[in-house]
Amino acid sequence: MTDYVSTLSIDIGLIGPELALLIAAAVILLLIFTRKADRFATAIGLIGLVVSMVLTVRQWDVKVGGFSGMVTVDQFAVLFKLLFAVASGLTLLLAERYFHAKHIARPEFTALLLVSTMGMMVMAGTTDLIVIFLGLEIMSVPLYVMAGFNRRSLESNESGIKYFIMGAFATGFLLMGIALIYGASETTDLRRIVTDFSYIATNAKLFLFTGAALMMVGFGFKVGAVPFHSWIPDVYQGAPTPVTAFFSVAPKAAGFAALLRIFAYGLKDLGALSDVWWILAVLTMTVGNILALRQENVKRMLAYSSIAHAGYMLVALAVGGADAASAVIFYLIGYTLFNLGGFTVVALLETRAGSRADFSEMAGLSKAHPYLTATLALFMFSLSGFPPTVGFFGKFYLFSAAVKGGFIWLTVIGVMNSFVSVYYYLRVVKVSYFDQIEGRFVPAPLSAGVLFVLIVTAVGTLGFGLFPDNVLEIARRAIQAFA
Amino acid sequence: MVYYLALAALLFAIGLFGVMTRRNAIGILMSLELMFNAANINFVAFNQYLGGNGMAGQLFALFVVVVAAAEATVGLAIVLLIYRNWRGVDADNVSIMKW
Amino acid sequence: MEAVQPNVGFVFGLFAAIIITSALLVVTLKNIFHCALALIVCLTGVAGIFVLLHAEFLAAVQVLIYVGAVSVLIIFSVMLTSNLASRRIVQTNQNALVAGFAALIFGAGALLLLKLHDIWPKAGSALPDDNVMTIGKLLMTDYMLPFEVVSVLMLAAMIGAIVLARGERS
Numbered sequence: 124m125t126d127y128v129s130t131l132s133i134d135i136g137l138i139g140p141e142l143a144l145l146i147a148a149a150v151i152l153l154l155i156f157t158r159k160a161d162r163f164a165t166a167i168g169l170i171g172l173v174v175s176m177v178l179t180v181r182q183w184d185v186k187v188g189g190f191s192g193m194v195t196v197d198q199f200a201v202l203f204k205l206l207f208a209v210a211s212g213l214t215l216l217l218a219e220r221y222f223h224a225k226h227i228a229r230p231e232f233t234a235l236l237l238v239s240t241m242g243m244m245v246m247a248g249t250t251d252l253i254v255i256f257l258g259l260e261i262m263s264v265p266l267y268v269m270a271g272f273n274r275r276s277l278e279s280n281e282s283g284i285k286y287f288i289m290g291a292f293a294t295g296f297l298l299m300g301i302a303l304i305y306g307a308s309e310t311t312d313l314r315r316i317v318t319d320f321s322y323i324a325t326n327a328k329l330f331l332f333t334g335a336a337l338m339m340v341g342f343g344f345k346v347g348a349v350p351f352h353s354w355i356p357d358v359y360q361g362a363p364t365p366v367t368a369f370f371s372v373a374p375k376a377a378g379f380a381a382l383l384r385i386f387a388y389g390l391k392d393l394g395a396l397s398d399v400w401w402i403l404a405v406l407t408m409t410v411g412n413i414l415a416l417r418q419e420n421v422k423r424m425l426a427y428s429s430i431a432h433a434g435y436m437l438v439a440l441a442v443g444g445a446d447a448a449s450a451v452i453f454y455l456i457g458y459t460l461f462n463l464g465g466f467t468v469v470a471l472l473e474t475r476a477g478s479r480a481d482f483s484e485m486a487g488l489s490k491a492h493p494y495l496t497a498t499l500a501l502f503m504f505s506l507s508g509f510p511p512t513v514g515f516f517g518k519f520y521l522f523s524a525a526v527k528g529g530f531i532w533l534t535v536i537g538v539m540n541s542f543v544s545v546y547y548y549l550r551v552v553k554v555s556y557f558d559q560i561e562g563r564f565v566p567a568p569l570s571a572g573v574l575f576v577l578i579v580t581a582v583g584t585l586g587f588g589l590f591p592d593n594v595l596e597i598a599r600r601a602i603q604a605f606a
Numbered sequence: 607m608v609y610y611l612a613l614a615a616l617l618f619a620i621g622l623f624g625v626m627t628r629r630n631a632i633g634i635l636m637s638l639e640l641m642f643n644a645a646n647i648n649f650v651a652f653n654q655y656l657g658g659n660g661m662a663g664q665l666f667a668l669f670v671v672v673v674a675a676a677e678a679t680v681g682l683a684i685v686l687l688i689y690r691n692w693r694g695v696d697a698d699n700v701s702i703m704k705w
Numbered sequence: 706m707e708a709v710q711p712n713v714g715f716v717f718g719l720f721a722a723i724i725i726t727s728a729l730l731v732v733t734l735k736n737i738f739h740c741a742l743a744l745i746v747c748l749t750g751v752a753g754i755f756v757l758l759h760a761e762f763l764a765a766v767q768v769l770i771y772v773g774a775v776s777v778l779i780i781f782s783v784m785l786t787s788n789l790a791s792r793r794i795v796q797t798n799q800n801a802l803v804a805g806f807a808a809l810i811f812g813a814g815a816l817l818l819l820k821l822h823d824i825w826p827k828a829g830s831a832l833p834d835d836n837v838m839t840i841g842k843l844l845m846t847d848y849m850l851p852f853e854v855v856s857v858l859m860l861a862a863m864i865g866a867i868v869l870a871r872g873e874r875s
Contacts, residue, residue: 138850145857152864191847231868238861245854253666253851260673261858267680268865271687280688283869287681288634292625294677295641298670299618302648305663309656333814610758613721617728619811624732626804632782633737636744639775640728643751646763654758661839664760665848668840671763671770672855676862678775682782683866689786 134189137196139178140204141241141248147171148237151230160230165219165572168233172212172240179204186604188250192312195250197604202452202597203247203380210373210459211240213579216572217467218365224474225363227273235265236369243377250389252301252311255381259297259345262377263290266370270362282361289344289354297341303334313389320392335390339399342385346378346433349406356414359426364473364480367422368466371429372459379436379455386440387448388605400441401533408434408540415547421469422480424547425462428506431544432458438521438537442528445602450520452598457513457587461505464580468499471567485551487560492567498581500552505584507548508541513584516591610651618644631685635678642674717757724750738783745776762837 135142151167154160179201186197215236222228242261249255267290271283301311307327308316316323323331343351359367386396411431418424436458439451472488473480489496505514518541525534587594617640624637646667653663723746730743748771755764844852 190850193848193850229868231864234864235861235868238857238864241857242861253662253669253848254854256666257669257673257851257854257858260676261854261861264676264680264858264861265865267684268869271684271869274687274869275691277691280684280691283684284631284681284688287677287684288625288631288638291635291638291677291681292641294673295618295621295625295638295645298642298645299648301666302614302645302652302663305649305666306652306656310660311662311666609717609721610754613724613754615811615814616725619808620725620728620732622811623804623808626807627732630737632779632786633732633740636731636740636779639744639771640731640747643748643771647751647754650755650758650760650763653760661843664763664836664840665843665851667760667763668766669851669855671766673858675770675775676858678778679862680865680869682778683870685782686785687869 137182137187137189137194138248140175140182140208141244143175143178144171144237144241144244147174148234148241151234151237155230161228164230164233165215168215168237169212171237172208172215175244176205176208176212179208192314193251193254194248196248197601199380199384199601199604200244200248202601203376204244206376206456206459207240207243207247207373210369210376210463211236213463213467213576214365214369214373216576217368217463217470218363220570220573221363221365221470221474225273227363229272232269232272235269239263239265239269240373243373243380246377247380247384250313250384252304252313252385255384256297256301259377259381260294262374263294266290266374269366270358270370272366273363276361278361279363280361282358285354285361286358289358293341293344293351295341296337296344300334300337300339300341303330303337305334307331307334313384316389317391320390324392331390331393332395335386335393335396336399338385339396339403342378342382343403346375346382346436347407347430348403348433348437349410349430352407352410352430355430356423356426359429360420360423364422364466364470367426368463368470371425371466372462375429375433376455376459379451382440383448383451387443391443391605397441397443400437401530404434404437404441404533405536406434407431407437408537410434412540412543415544418547419483420479420481421485421551422466422473424482424551425465425469428544428547429462431540432462432506434540435518435521435537438525438530438533441533442525442530444524444528445599445605446524446527447521448605449595449598449602450517450524452601453520453591453595454517456594456598457505457517457584460580460583460587461502461512461514464498464577464584465502465506467573467576467580468495468502471495471569471573475565475567482550482554483558485555486558487564488555490560491564495569495577496555498577499555501581501584503548503551505588507545511585511588513587513591513594516588516595520591520595610647614644614647614651616644617641617647631688632682635681635685639674639678642670646670713757717754720750720753720757723747724754738780741776741780741783744779745772748772748776759836762840 147167151160151164154163182196182201183198188195215233239262242258245261246255246258267283267287270286271280273279305311307330308323310316347355359370408431411427411434415424415427418427436451436454439447469480472478478484505512508514508518522534522537621637621640621644625634628634628637649663649667727743727747731740731747734740734743752764752767755767
């Protein structure tokens, strides 16, 4: 017995950020029995997230593995964990107000959000496909519940079931893919795949390719790439808006974290996939943008817009290499901020009675809320990629990496797509500034939490846009973990 | 060896067909279970033929079984919720929101 | 190859036939309750395949969790949403063509596999005999983290199911 115990490498410090979230979630769940959880859930959740962030930042200069190679702490993992924690914290602040306004506030929501965030952290902090898969599931299962959290709303129910079916479907593909990769390489650890790559590629090429293709389909569903995107609009529109905001950034970032780990690190020498990514990227951005043009509902428009943004980010996978990978990390950081910000404004407007977040409801917004409208305009400019916002630099770095890699046509299509997207983003600005409203605009009361979210996202959108080099440098350091 | 892989691929194909054609959410769930099982057969078959270099395949399959149980729990909870609200669990009818 | 030994080949063929037939029944039968029963047969068949592949522990888990728990869960849901099981309503949609095509690709892939013999660099040593013991030790050593992590998943699923399915709070 003892010889097994002695070879065990348990280092609790390595999984500190995850543990902090888990403990916070457990405390909330226990408090439910005392009926005090309603009041304290958000606070406890925030404390857990802050502790988790602190523990994560302290890991920045560490690069070690533990738990028999199941956990990897490197700068790539740290950066993504921070991103998840920030997105989760902002969502929590946003959700409190919204859920109370809609009378669906439940302490379990906070616990589920924390567990889901923990799953993402697990997913980003490993090189083992088993753990990536389990992290993905821990992330997804709470998300299915959160999508259906507004139990009496039929749309929310529908959102939940659709997300569940699509998510489980994607899991099926992913599993089959991992099984084939395992069969080809005799291991589930990406580091060993990298070491033995040439041997695997010559001996089990067929399985490697089929496995990689199936994994592409699985993750394609998760990040919402066309042609696996059909669930996104319904799920995004039906879910409670703070949940939608979370969906559009955090799981997407987690999906890309896993994609980068697998395809930009583990299988980076599998050249022929680049063409497939090329097609996926072009399809995704084009379909997303064109369908977004026709939407009358802001939430649904943002859903299609998030498909388009996933398309831009897929460019990096087609291009490959460290430049593109760091560019996509930069893009994800920026996208998390301004997309969350955009959804925050929508959620705020939706807290008014009877609102469905249609375009027409934005009319007269600038008179009632001048500052709010200015922030909204900032987010829209960033989404469409105007300088000096972070959205501009995200696209700039991404496309210059593509040009450097010789992907001229991909860049041209991407830039043209950005121009198309300007139309529908600026439509939001136009309606809220210039359209006349019949009757009086019912103001939406701001809470301290929502105000904080808006300030953080707006300052981030503008600040990272003014000092993009520093952020890019951090993204570069994160990618060095792959070297 | 290839026979096991072929069996798994066939099972996967049948599950795929089921997910795409079923209208009933529970029916879709059952087809999904078929897909998971197909992947599991692959894992175990690979593990057997790769030999003593580890048990990763069997352990992965073990985790997949647990994950499938967890997914089924949540999925059926959502189905029951919808049934209570709507009195019917047709995945295709669940589309009051247009494409 | 395992299949050269006649008896193993025969048993495999039997199980494979059971699995494929019942799986086809799962996706084609009109009555959803019958589908659930076919699913149980199919899952048991998969457990048999696991035994053939010397994964005894996994076969036991398959029977206990899949056949025992998941199937019962599914049957319960079918019964709770009972008007679907009793009445004959259309259980399929118009996707059959697309789905058939997609399934055909995989099916063709499967048959292609049959043609490629010995694509495998057959690796050396056999698996350890004490299957259960090996897995148990691995779960407590190398695979401790996934083992703990999967328990979090169960917790999440449990909370989620309770939140969604329990009655309204007064």
